[in-house]
Amino acid sequence: MHIGDQWMQLRSSDKTLDQAFDRPFPVGVEYYRPPVPPPEYWDEDFRRISAAGMSIVRVWYSWDWVETLPNHYEFDDLDRLFDLAAQHGLKVWVDTPLGTHMACPAWMLRSHPDMRIVRRDGSVQQNTTGAFAAHGAMTHNFDHPMWRVYVERYLRQFVPRYKDHEALGVWGTWDGIGYAGAWTAPEPYPPYNDYTIAKYKDWLYHNYTLDALNERLLRRYRSWEDVDAPRSKAAPVEMRLYLQFHRENMADHLGWMADLIDRLDGTHEQRSHGGSYPGPHHETVSPQIDSWGLSHHSSNRLTTDEPYSIACEAYGFQWCRAMGRNNRWWNEEIYGSFVGGLHPTEKKTLGQESALYIWLTLIEGGAGAMFWQYRPEYMTYEAPGLNIAALDGEPTERFDAATATIAQIDRIANHLPLAIPRADVAIAYSGPSDDAFDFNDQGVQFIQHHRALYRTLWAQSEAMDLVTPAMFWSEYSMVYLPHFAVLDEGALARLRGLLQASDGPHLVADGYFGTFAGKGHWSFKPPEGLSDLIDCRIADFDVIADFDVGAGKNVVQMECGTFTLPAGTTYSILEAQGDTAPIATIGDEVVGVRSADGRFTWYGFALSATASSQVTGQPGAPAPAGLVHDEVATALLATAGVESWFTLTGARIVAFRRHSRQGGSLIFALNVERHPARTRVQPRWPIGSARNLLGEQNLALCDGAFELTLGFGEAAVIHCVDI
Missing domain, CATH: 3.40.50.880 (Class I glutamine amidotransferase (GATase) domain)
Structure with a gap:
């Protein structure tokens, strides 16, 4: 295996990214992971999703579900879903999990048994499932020389089929990017297939002479044949270099896929994402794709006596903004708690919390917000949980809260998108x-x-x-x-x-x-x-x-x-x-x-x-x-010598300053506590007037300050004329 002359050179092209949606801040929901929910529920569900003001339905369309035989593709259900989404005015965010999470087709592993991931102890990944993949989780190593051959053949069928469909919104190019088999690995190590190690050695050969490698690793290699991949994190010097290779390797694979999809389409946004907190690979892989994003927890925050722990999620949002190309990011997986099947371990996510995550996504400059998921995952013990609709498809309080929040954000649409001032x-x-x-x-x-x-x-x-x-x-x-x-x-x-x-x-x-x-x-x-x-x-x-x-x-x-x-x-x-x-x-x-x-x-x-x-x-x-x-x-x-943007007197709230597209400042205020908050807000900068955009009223100013009253989980948006 060789790293090639275009190592990490390919990526998605720069493009206009806001034309696909009819709102400046779209909200949507993950909907279909074949085979659930069954098609007989789609029309009514889509009607309800659209009526709630949501713009997107997301599809996790696994490879083994589509290419059931070599070069034989069954897109019938996705065709129907695209057409139905268009009828309801919805866009489709379609994931192509080719390098993560989901299983490759069974025939591929039969044809290439060495495509199965080899662990550091020499064991071989067998077929498995996961809470996210009832009919097969990832077993294949994307370093196998045939992986790109099959992926390109697949994408050349997939992308042209939908690129001009009126319902297409976003390509989910690589969800949860990680090492091959990271989502099925019994321990957090990359793969050790012979061809992966050969690729690593070729990477070393391109970056180091043998003497330079000895100096880098503090070793006495006298032949390249002696060089091997480290198999324990107890050897931090060598493992650090091995993981650097794997991170560049992920970026190279992602950039190759992004470039291919752009050559086949070139108009629609592509995205990838990491976790809800920083990871060492994020800064390497995120520049290869149009936008970055995250999945994140959502329960046991407002249901505890530490409601300000919701800052844990805001921290992840800020990290995504830092990592996204041109700071573009999506909050693409707002979970509705990890309930845990028949033995729940967490409280359900409250509607107020779901609403606040939408607001915080907007406040932190997100391109949009997505819930994971609409109905529960019926096929595994991931259900009941993560969902905003009940098992029978009826709305939960989380769905109702999202509906109300979308309507509120629509009322400030002419102030969007926001600009975020640099912090001190x-x-x-x-x-x-x-x-x-x-x-x-x-x-x-x-x-x-x-x-x-x-x-x-x-x-x-x-x-x-x-x-x-x-x-x-x-x-x-x-x-x-x-x-x-x-x-x-x-x-x-x-x-x-x-x-x-x-x-x-x-x-x-x-x-x-x-x-x-x-x-x-x-x-x-x-x-x-x-x-x-x-x-x-x-x-x-x-x-x-x-x-x-x-x-x-x-x-x-x-x-x-x-x-x-x-x-x-x-x-x-x-x-x-x-x-x-x-x-x-x-x-x-x-x-x-x-x-x-x-x-x-x-x-x-x-x-x-x-x-x-x-x-x-x-x-x-x-x-x-x-x-x-x-x-x-x-x-x-x-x-x-740092001062806050605000002096807040009275009950505690959390306040943020942003810049409006109409000029002036927007002050967002949130109450995360379980009692009404009456607070005097004194901006550090001079303002001439303040208008409550959601309450549609001008606020009285006294020495440049105004008062707010917020209920539990409520938000206020104040437009200030700066002077």
Whole structure:
């Protein structure tokens, strides 16, 4: 296998993307995963979906359902669905899950037994199913040389058949992009088929001489024949390189498919998506496609005593905006809770929560919102759950809430699309650091740490952006670097540029900052690559033990107060040098320092250890999850000179500033608490008037402020004339 001369060069072409829909912010629903629901229900369901103001029905059209014999395609049901959708004024979002989730045709595996995925232990993936794929989940490796041959033949039948149909809306080119077999793998490793390893070695050969590879991997290979793929994350240096190959490999496959579909169509939008939080592969694969997106959880937020944990979803929305080409993204899978068949583990999603996810998608610049799904998945124990209609197709409160929200958004259509002003605060994500934690079985904890300050500041109505080292940071007032452990060339270039500049953002690092070199091994002189610019060294490491908690030795003294740290909190013991000043201690040990110019602050422990939440933000993740204490977060902003866009007095709400297409600002306000909120809103910028667009009334201004009253789960949209 060879990587070819066009490695990662192909992608979807730039195109106009908003012409397919009759609304500036379309909402839709996943509807058909063959063979359910049966066709006799479609007409009435489509009538109800259209009457609700929804614009899209989504189809998950699996390969094994269509190409039942070699080069023999059965599109009869999809033909009928397209025609019926057109009759009801709906667009079809059609997924072609050729590289993910669903099974390839059985005849393909019989013809090519070596197409089955080989795991790292040499075992071969057998036929299987999943909650998302009752009649077959993915068993094939898309690196097989015949995969592209069959995919191209299939797409040359599929795309021309529907590209000119009036109902076509969006091509779902690659849903949930991941390693081959990621959705059926018993453990999170890529495939190890001979042809995949041969492709990896060819990739190495194109990027390294043998001597350079030895230097990169700290090995003594004397022949290319000795080079093999690593089979354990316990070897982080080699595994980091192997996963880099696989991420580029996914991007190459995605770009090839996107280019092919564009050559066959070239008009309609193509999309792919990741998960509900950052992933190390997202920045590599997302540029290959027109728009990015996510699936996300939706329950056990407003049904807990921590309703502001809904920020976990807003965090994922912001990440998608950061990753999408030209910031274009879709909220393509709003789940209606993972109920879990006959043994429910979660509360149902409330209608108010479903409505708020639509609003938050709009607020965070989404191209549109999609529910997963209309009816439940009748064929598996994914049902009952995820749905907005009941088993008999009748509306649930989630459907009714979506209907009402769509009608409200229609009333502000002339202000859309929104423009989102740059925030003063950025939270930086490091994919290599995510890998380092994942390799040590701490991947879930890494995301919880990374999300911790976002959750706290979101509840305080503080605007934030999510960034990576590949993006510009210089215009922010503060950039937070949670567990920025691995400092590779990109991260070092960004950090050195800012530290050497005469002005720029206040940098706040915490946790295992700079403890790993870019290759993936522990640093020989932390902070890696920055010891000439940062007058501080790591003297040692320690952890808060149960004994420390019992003896009261788990207290960190910070400038803003003292905070108790839970058992298991790890920390670096810092040794300040030169003019660098200690600012935080645990007992006699320094765990926080600040540079003489005040622009760099380093805490040796994760700030997420200062508070906690029982809502983890990820299904199945152990509680509690870390949070940054309100007082710590407020102190960080004050040190960096950051002020909120609003002063809010009275009951707590969450407020956002956006720019209207009509000029002026839009203030979105949400109430996530189970009681009415009466709040005085004072914008930081001067306004001449304020109009409640949903209430269709002008608001009285007093010293530039106005009052709002919001019920549980309600939203307000205020158009302000800025002066």
